[in-house]
Structures are given as C-alpha cells and as structure tokens.
Amino acid sequence: MRIFKFGGASVKDANGVKNVAQVLQHEGTENTLVVISAMGKMTNAFERVVDSYFYKKEDLTEALSFIENFHQQMMNDLFSQNHEVYTKVNYLFGELSGFMVRNTSKDYNFVYDQMVGFGELLSTTIVSAYLSEIGVNNQWLDVRELIKTDGNYRDAKIDWEQTQQQIHDKVDVSQLNITQGFLGGFGEQTTTLGREGSDYTAGIFAYCLDADSVTIWKDVEGVLNADPRVFSETALLEEISYTEAIEMAFYGASVIHPKTIQPLEQKNIPLFVRSFEDVTKSGTCVGRGKKITPEIPCYIVKKNQILVAISAKDFSFMVEDNISDVFKKLHEYKLKVNLIQNSAISFSVCIEDKYNHFKDFYNDLKGAYKIKAYEDTTLFTIRHFDDEAIETIRKRGKSIIRQINTETAQLVIQENV
Numbered sequence: 001m002r003i004f005k006f007g008g009a010s011v012k013d014a015n016g017v018k019n020v021a022q023v024l025q026h027e028g029t030e031n032t033l034v035v036i037s038a039m040g041k042m043t044n045a046f047e048r049v050v051d052s053y054f055y056k057k058e059d060l061t062e063a064l065s066f067i068e069n070f071h072q073q074m075m076n077d078l079f080s081q082n083h084e085v086y087t088k089v090n091y092l093f094g095e096l097s098g099f100m101v102r103n104t105s106k107d108y109n110f111v112y113d114q115m116v117g118f119g120e121l122l123s124t125t126i127v128s129a130y131l132s133e134i135g136v137n138n139q140w141l142d143v144r145e146l147i148k149t150d151g152n153y154r155d156a157k158i159d160w161e162q163t164q165q166q167i168h169d170k171v172d173v174s175q176l177n178i179t180q181g182f183l184g185g186f187g188e189q190t191t192t193l194g195r196e197g198s199d200y201t202a203g204i205f206a207y208c209l210d211a212d213s214v215t216i217w218k219d220v221e222g223v224l225n226a227d228p229r230v231f232s233e234t235a236l237l238e239e240i241s242y243t244e245a246i247e248m249a250f251y252g253a254s255v256i257h258p259k260t261i262q263p264l265e266q267k268n269i270p271l272f273v274r275s276f277e278d279v280t281k282s283g284t285c286v287g288r289g290k291k292i293t294p295e296i297p298c299y300i301v302k303k304n305q306i307l308v309a310i311s312a313k314d315f316s317f318m319v320e321d322n323i324s325d326v327f328k329k330l331h332e333y334k335l336k337v338n339l340i341q342n343s344a345i346s347f348s349v350c351i352e353d354k355y356n357h358f359k360d361f362y363n364d365l366k367g368a369y370k371i372k373a374y375e376d377t378t379l380f381t382i383r384h385f386d387d388e389a390i391e392t393i394r395k396r397g398k399s400i401i402r403q404i405n406t407e408t409a410q411l412v413i414q415e416n417v
Contacts, residue, residue: 001173003214005035005181005202010217010276011123012040014077017130019276023217026279029136029176033205036127037181037198038119039074042067046116053100053115054108068093071122078130085129092121109153110189117144117190120180120198128178138176144185146170147204149193156184156191158204167208179205199257207263214269216256217276222284223248223255226299237284239293244383245271245286251381251408252302252338261286297389300381302338306358307374307400307412310365311346318347322369329364333357338379339410341401348401350379350412374400378413385409 004024011017024034038046045067052060071089079085096118105111120143128140146166149156171177181198184191193200199216206214223245224234240248242265249258255273264271265288274283292298310326312318326347330337334357339350351358358373365371377400380393390402390409397415404410 001209001211002032003202003206003211004032005198005216008037008040009219014074017127021131021134023276023279031173033177035179035181035198035202036124039123042119043116046119050112050115074126088125089122092118113153113190113192117183120182124178124180138178141177141179143180143183144190147184149184149186149191151186154192155194164208196257199260203260203263206269207267211269213272215272215274217274221275221281222273225296227301230301231299235296239285239290241290242288244292251300253300297385298383302379305350305377305379306353307350307377309346309348309372311370313370317344318342323347329361333361335361341403378415380411380413382409
C-alpha cells in the first residue's frame with residue numbers, strides 16, 4: 001500500500017488536475033491511497049468567507065461567488081456540461097449555504113472548520129470524477145468518517161484507536177482511493193488538523209495501513225536546503241533522516257508538516273518528496289538513520305516575527321516565577337514561541353502572532369513589566385552552519401539576537417528594505 005499526497009499547487013487549474021492523473025498513471029494506481037488538498041488558494045478564499053460571515057456580511061456574497069466561479073470554471077474545463085459532477089458540486093455548495101443559514105454558534109473556530117473544510121470536499125470530488133472520466137477507476141472516501149478527532153477545532157487531536165478501526169474497516173487497500181487532507185471528524189462535525197495538515201493526513205493513513213511508503217508531490221524537486229523564494233541558490237537534499245526532518249520542521253521548514261514524521265518513524269515508513277512536474281526525478285528520501293546528503297548548510301526562514309524583550313520594572317532578576325508568568329500569558333494568548341533567550345534582568349522571546357493576539361498580550365503585561373517589541377522581524381535558522389553561512393544572513397540586515405549551539409544557529413534580523 002502506498003500513500004500519495006497532492007497539495008493545492010498540484011490542482012490549481014484544469015491542467016494541474018490532468019497532470020495529477022498522468023502522475024498516477026505513470027506510477028500505477030493499484031494499492032494506492034491519494035490525499036488531496038483544496039485547489040490552489042481555495043483555503044485562503046474560504047477563510048475570507050468565514051471572516052465575511054462573522055465581520056463583513058456585505059462582502060459575503062462576493063466571497064462565495066469567487067469560490068463558486070472558480071470551481072465552475074474548473075469543471076467547465078474538464079467535463080461536458082451534463083456531467084454528473086456538476087450535481088455533486090452543487091450539492092456541496094447547498095450544504096455550505098444550509099450550514100450558514102442554520103448555524104447559531106458564535107464560536108469562530110467551530111464555524112471555521114465547518115466551512116473551510118468544503119475546499120477539500122470540492123477538490124476531491126472533482127479529481128475523483130475526472131479520473132473516472134478518463135477510465136481510472138477509484139473510490140472517493142469521506143475522510144471525516146475515517147480520521148476521528150477530539151473537538152479542538154482548527155487544531156484537532158487524533159483519536160488513534162477509533163481512527164485505526166475506521167480505516168481498517170472502510171478502506172479497500174486493493175484499489176485506488178481518493179480522500180481529503182486536513183480534515184477529521186468529531187461526531188457529526190468537521191474538524192481540521194491545523195493549516196497545511198494534509199501531509200499529516202498522509203502520515204496518519206500510512207501508520208494505520210502499514211503503508212510501504214508515503215510520497216508528497218510538490219512543485220519543487222524535493223527537500224531543498226533553502227526556500228527558493230528567499231534564496232537565489234539552493235540545492236536538493238537527496239537523503240535526510242527522520243530526526244533531521246523533524247528538526248527542520250520544528251524550526252519552520254515548509255516542505256514537510258511538523259506532525260507528519262512521527263507516525264512514519266514509529267513504523268519505519270520511508271517518506272519521499274518528489275516533483276509532480278518531473279516524475280523521472282527521484283527527489284528526496286526521508287528515512288531512519290540516513291545521513292544528510294549532501295552535508296551543507298540548510299536555511300529555514302520565518303518572516304513576520306515579533307521579538308519581545310521583557311524585564312522587571314524594579315530592575316530585579318528575571319527568574320522562574322516571572323518567567324513562568326510570562327509563559328502562562330503566551331499560552332493564554334496563543335502566541336507561538338520560536339526562540340527564547342534570557343539574561344539576568346531580561347527575557348526575550350521571538351513569537352508568531354497567528355491569531356492576532358499580540359496587542360492583548362502586550363497590554364496585559366505592560367503594567368507589571370517593561371516590554372520592548374521589535375515587530376516585522378525575520379527569524380533565520382541555519383542547520384549544519386558554518387561561518388560563511390552565518391555571514392550570509394548577517395548581511396541581510398540588522399542582527400538583534402544571535403543564538404548558536406552545536407548543530408544550529410538562529411538569528412533574528414531586521415532585514416534591509
């Protein structure tokens with residue numbers, strides 16, 4: 001059994017859907033389960049719908065029309081006008097409209113999951129129908145019936161016992177299966193596993209099905225040593241270990257979702273990252289005990305960071321009690337900490353304000369502490385660094401913090417404009 005995962009970039013238009021079909025035909029379709037994300041930037045588009053639903057009702061019709069027109073055009077480019085897929089897609093849009101009419105919940109996270117999840121349902125419905133149209137038999141599966149979670153909306157935790165049972169009972173491993181990434185089910189409700197969670201979905205299925213391998217199909221050759229959107233020169237990493245992949249994901253590398261590796265490592269299932277644009281290339285293999293090849297510096301970039309320096313107003317030490325107080329507030333306001341540094345009288349954290357809570361955090365603490373914030377900074381992490389690699393980053397702007405250990409260097413930079 002193999003698990004394939006295709007992200008939104010692979011199905012951003014009709015040619016992308018056709019290419020996915022060509023990849024599957026090239027690789028073979030038996031004993032394969034395919035996880036597919038929402039098309040193109042549709043998750044972002046659905047997020048705009050949720051925001052309009054809560055805060056800008058006057059923009060809701062336009063936001064919905066954008067999504068409907070996108071999928072309508074996709075179907076027009078792939079099917080004849082009387083194809084049954086139009087009925088299936090219209091039914092899904094009807095379900096979405098019905099939810100918005102019936103819903104009485106004010107819980108943003110709950111509503112987010114119920115609405116944004118339609119992106120994956122629409123995507124897989126269209127891809128499954130196109131594969132059937134060209135003679136590639138497949139079974140469409142509703143992942144919400146298979147991956148069971150708790151009710152922690154937007155970051156649901158897996159109920160592994162129930163999930164393994166559902167997947168064992170409902171997945172026919174002898175055929176080609178098409179299902180959604182990112183989504184889970186809590187009772188009759190939709191949950192999501194966190195942004196970019198489709199990689200994790202692939203890992204969950206691989207674990208539960210004892211898969212031979214997982215392949216993540218990307219628009220890059222494999223795992224690169226740097227983001228080509230940030231660095232002009234990059235190199236392919238042909239092999240890396242599970243440990244290296246987890247380290248890179250922890251620090252923010254976007255090629256592999258941070259939660260993906262753990263279920264694979266537990267059963268020693270190899271992970272391949274390959275290009276859907278050139279199936280002749282072998283890409284990157286992630287596995288147990290593999291040495292990073294080639295052994296070169298690897299750069300990970302996290303933009304839009306906030307560096308916060310916190311000190312006591314009475315010039316006293318920053319010790320366990322007040323540091324604990326700060327961390328409680330960071331947790332309360334859901335601020336993700338990416339770097340920590342402290343001295344006798346100051347405690348600094350580089351944070352990510354995913355939910356726009358930083359102002360509330362700042363206002364809560366400013367009465368008890370002196371706080372200095374550097375907004376719009378960039379955190380550079382260099383794995384397997386050398387002096388030249390550090391100097392390359394230092395030239396990009398003003399260095400506010402530098403932190404180095406045996407394998408990893410981190411610099412918080414205010415970049416030159």
